[in-house]
Amino acid sequence: MDQTPQPMRSLTFSRRAADMPRSSIRRIFNAAKELMARGETVIPLHIGDPDFDMPERIIEGVTRAMRAGETHYSPVPGIPQLRQAIAEYIAKRFGLPFTGETDPEADVLSMQRITCSQGATQALNGSLQLICDRGDSILLPMVHFPNYIQQTTLAGVRPILYPMDEQFQPVLDGLDELCDHSTRAILINSPSNPTGALFPPDTIRELYEFAIRHNLWIISDEAYVDYVYEGEYLSPLSVDWELPLDKRRVLAVFSFSKSFASTGMRMGWTVCPRGDIAAQLGLMTEPLTGSLTTPNQFGMLAALSEDDCHLRRESLNKRRLVAARILNENGFDVKPVAGGMFYFLDISATGLNGDEFADKLLAEEHVAVVPGSGFGLEPTYHDDGSILFSPNELAARCVRLCFGVPEDKLIEGVKRMARFIAKYTE
Amino acid sequence: MDQTPQPMRSLTFSRRAADMPRSSIRRIFNAAKELMARGETVIPLHIGDPDFDMPERIIEGVTRAMRAGETHYSPVPGIPQLRQAIAEYIAKRFGLPFTGETDPEADVLSMQRITCSQGATQALNGSLQLICDRGDSILLPMVHFPNYIQQTTLAGVRPILYPMDEQFQPVLDGLDELCDHSTRAILINSPSNPTGALFPPDTIRELYEFAIRHNLWIISDEAYVDYVYEGEYLSPLSVDWELPLDKRRVLAVFSFSKSFASTGMRMGWTVCPRGDIAAQLGLMTEPLTGSLTTPNQFGMLAALSEDDCHLRRESLNKRRLVAARILNENGFDVKPVAGGMFYFLDISATGLNGDEFADKLLAEEHVAVVPGSGFGLEPTYHDDGSILFSPNELAARCVRLCFGVPEDKLIEGVKRMARFIAKYTE
Numbered sequence: 069m070d071q072t073p074q075p076m077r078s079l080t081f082s083r084r085a086a087d088m089p090r091s092s093i094r095r096i097f098n099a100a101k102e103l104m105a106r107g108e109t110v111i112p113l114h115i116g117d118p119d120f121d122m123p124e125r126i127i128e129g130v131t132r133a134m135r136a137g138e139t140h141y142s143p144v145p146g147i148p149q150l151r152q153a154i155a156e157y158i159a160k161r162f163g164l165p166f167t168g169e170t171d172p173e174a175d176v177l178s179m180q181r182i183t184c185s186q187g188a189t190q191a192l193n194g195s196l197q198l199i200c201d202r203g204d205s206i207l208l209p210m211v212h213f214p215n216y217i218q219q220t221t222l223a224g225v226r227p228i229l230y231p232m233d234e235q236f237q238p239v240l241d242g243l244d245e246l247c248d249h250s251t252r253a254i255l256i257n258s259p260s261n262p263t264g265a266l267f268p269p270d271t272i273r274e275l276y277e278f279a280i281r282h283n284l285w286i287i288s289d290e291a292y293v294d295y296v297y298e299g300e301y302l303s304p305l306s307v308d309w310e311l312p313l314d315k316r317r318v319l320a321v322f323s324f325s326k327s328f329a330s331t332g333m334r335m336g337w338t339v340c341p342r343g344d345i346a347a348q349l350g351l352m353t354e355p356l357t358g359s360l361t362t363p364n365q366f367g368m369l370a371a372l373s374e375d376d377c378h379l380r381r382e383s384l385n386k387r388r389l390v391a392a393r394i395l396n397e398n399g400f401d402v403k404p405v406a407g408g409m410f411y412f413l414d415i416s417a418t419g420l421n422g423d424e425f426a427d428k429l430l431a432e433e434h435v436a437v438v439p440g441s442g443f444g445l446e447p448t449y450h451d452d453g454s455i456l457f458s459p460n461e462l463a464a465r466c467v468r469l470c471f472g473v474p475e476d477k478l479i480e481g482v483k484r485m486a487r488f489i490a491k492y493t494e
Numbered sequence: 495m496d497q498t499p500q501p502m503r504s505l506t507f508s509r510r511a512a513d514m515p516r517s518s519i520r521r522i523f524n525a526a527k528e529l530m531a532r533g534e535t536v537i538p539l540h541i542g543d544p545d546f547d548m549p550e551r552i553i554e555g556v557t558r559a560m561r562a563g564e565t566h567y568s569p570v571p572g573i574p575q576l577r578q579a580i581a582e583y584i585a586k587r588f589g590l591p592f593t594g595e596t597d598p599e600a601d602v603l604s605m606q607r608i609t610c611s612q613g614a615t616q617a618l619n620g621s622l623q624l625i626c627d628r629g630d631s632i633l634l635p636m637v638h639f640p641n642y643i644q645q646t647t648l649a650g651v652r653p654i655l656y657p658m659d660e661q662f663q664p665v666l667d668g669l670d671e672l673c674d675h676s677t678r679a680i681l682i683n684s685p686s687n688p689t690g691a692l693f694p695p696d697t698i699r700e701l702y703e704f705a706i707r708h709n710l711w712i713i714s715d716e717a718y719v720d721y722v723y724e725g726e727y728l729s730p731l732s733v734d735w736e737l738p739l740d741k742r743r744v745l746a747v748f749s750f751s752k753s754f755a756s757t758g759m760r761m762g763w764t765v766c767p768r769g770d771i772a773a774q775l776g777l778m779t780e781p782l783t784g785s786l787t788t789p790n791q792f793g794m795l796a797a798l799s800e801d802d803c804h805l806r807r808e809s810l811n812k813r814r815l816v817a818a819r820i821l822n823e824n825g826f827d828v829k830p831v832a833g834g835m836f837y838f839l840d841i842s843a844t845g846l847n848g849d850e851f852a853d854k855l856l857a858e859e860h861v862a863v864v865p866g867s868g869f870g871l872e873p874t875y876h877d878d879g880s881i882l883f884s885p886n887e888l889a890a891r892c893v894r895l896c897f898g899v900p901e902d903k904l905i906e907g908v909k910r911m912a913r914f915i916a917k918y919t920e
Contacts (some may be wrong), residue, residue: 352514358760
């Protein structure tokens with residue numbers, strides 16, 4: 069023990085806190101808020117939270133639970149009846165075996181493979197910590213949801229971004245060379261936030277083969293599973309179940325938020341390859357957040373009692389096509405996205421980068437979109453141990469537009485944006 | 495990049511996940527559950543969740559919010575009206591300045607110093623990550639809430655346990671020698687889970703002086719702030735506000751769970767010394783859990799509209815005295831605890847350690863208590879980088895008993911326990 073007086077240091081934040089990049093949504097969110105505070109009307113195409121009302125059955129489920137005294141701690145991985153209902157729901161969704169059997173040894177989908185979480189966010193963070201130590205690396209998509217980078221920064225895990233082409237599809241050639249002995253996992257997010265791209269079945273299978281080849285876990289962020297509009301959807305989860313139990317490697321993360329219009333209820337879950345993995349992931353929840361909100365779990369149990377996701381999908385599908393049509397009519401060439409609730413538009417023809425574009429569009433047309441820069445953060449490691457993140461070129465020339473707003477606002481917002489693009493492209 | 499084929503490794507958990515100690519409550523929890531599944535009645539003195547009903551106004555607040563469409567994402571640090579209400583509540587509670595002013599530059603308690611969280615658990619984890627990097631150390635009480643150790647393990651932070659005497663008061667002599675240049679913070683938990691000890695004002699002031707001397711942050715776990723029955727209570731937060739802004743160092747973590755009988759709603763908050771610290775702590779929440787449950791925040795806003803904590807305190811106070819009286823009447827010498835909802839009883843006179851005691855008590859008397867071993871985890875670092883935790887002697891000879899059960903059950907449980915102690919002590 070060092071008994072000499074310590075030199076005075078200032079009371080500082082940790083390196084990980086200081087290094088953690090800020091969400092790029094926040095800057096435009098605040099700027100839009102300021103405009104609105106000045107009495108201006110802003111068309112909000114920046115937030116990924118559609119205008120859907122939460123289904124009545126969820127409100128009733130939560131209220132009923134509170135009235136029944138379900139306001140105490142619940143088991144950390146979730147209440148058994150919810151975990152079992154999720155297992156049944158996912159089994160049906162993906163054609164996996166479900167018999168009602170809950171013996172952890174039985175190779176059927178059951179509550180023993182399900183760990184609930186505070187939204188998909190906590191599930192992704194828990195999964196990362198479950199499989200990666202500080203100094204390990206994880207393969208992330210080159211264009212990605214910013215939370216991934218924040219999570220790796222806090223956990224001391226090194227993100228390796230795998231390249232994507234102009235259609236935001238992974239470039240499989242050269243992937244093997246990105247791995248080294250520290251690489252523990254690859255993250256797949258299809259359909260993607262922010263790009264809306266859906267990876268074709270062949271790509272999913274090749275990524276899975278790649279994961280086998282390098283002994284990697286696969287974290288599959290399936291938040292937008294219920295928003296696939298065209299193209300064939302194959303989840304890494306389905307591929308996992310084609311293999312014997314001891315070969316499986318997919319931690320599939322789902323979100324009630326998106327599928328059941330309940331973003332503010334903060335409930336998600338992970339489907340794990342084996343019971344022991346689900347149990348360990350559940351244990352990780354103890355120090356991260358403790359048990360989940362008990363009444364909300366009963367709300368989500370009610371959510372699963374009816375499959376009305378197609379209603380929301382149809383509604384968003386219509387808006388997706390409207391947005392593409394208006395852009396195309398105005399000379400901006402864009403194909404409808406295959407999934408999700410976003411367009412990630414290359415606006416470099418305007419001579420602006422995504423940040424400039426978002427700022428000027430907000431100022432000149434009162435339309436809020438998110439600069440792409442925050443969705444493509446590349447780390448640079450400095451000698452002093454700090455990390456600096458800078459946007460890659462692919463993301464920096466794009467902006468993200470959410471089409472989850474009411475149709476009249478969407479039409480007006482996209483029209484203004486098309487006008488803005490035309491003005492700057494001339 | 496390493497292009498040679500990688501040797502096959504097995505798909506394993508991270509070291510941090512493997513090293514993280516299991517909650518000691520779980521083993522006895524499962525054993526009790528098994529007994530009950532066999533039709534036996536178990537008196538549950540093991541769970542720290544009193545039998546209080548959640549106040550009606552919280553149920554109404556949550557329901558009203560859902561009906562009003564407050565089911566979408568909310569600001570990550572909490573909705574402004576809740577943060578401001580918490581500021582006012584805490585200011586009143588601790589006699590701190592509150593003017594309604596929300597300018598972050600003004601030195602009054604306001605929403606700018608408050609960050610809400612998913613229970614105290616997430617606040618403690620976020621605070622730890624905010625100020626400690628991997629390799630840093632933090633001083634924790636020798637007898638402690640197990641989550642602390644789980645959190646340091648996941649974060650790669652080294653816990654240094656500060657010694658306590660037989661009354662579970664910190665031994666201040668020699669504290670300076672425990673610190674080295676890696677030490678970033680000291681955690682204070684008074685009243686304590688599991689010990690029920692309240693640190694006297696002089697001790698709090700000496701710990702604060704110690705923190706100044708070594709330039710440490712103070713994390714003050716105030717989960718049991720509303721359960722002080724005797725003795726003078728001084729929060730590190732009060733000491734903090736005696737000093738100028740740039741000297742303050744206390745992150746004070748509070749829990750709606752305990753104060754407002756809403757453990758299953760998972761809401762807590764942190765009072766930060768400055769606005770920039772609260773803002774940074776809020777940012778940490780983004781990747782850890784994302785925004786909080788929106789309706790529950792309105793529920794907690796309703797909770798704060800009425801100060802009925804004294805009702806629950808009076809109820810627990812009565813049970814606290816009942817438990818001590820029965821134990822004393824049966825020849826087991828114990829003083830009523832000063833705070834919290836637990837007795838941490840040295841049962842070594844029985845010739846059993848805490849683990850043996852808890853197992854046998856459950857088997858022979860069907861009374862569940864928690865072995866003390868899990869509340870005193872000392873790390874040993876191995877050459878391969880792994881950490882092994884073993885219980886220190888002080889904790890290992892104790893068991894934790896929660897007196898938050900209905901009085902008739904408490905009386906019966908403590909009587910059986912006293913009988914059991916007498917039998918083994920003879």
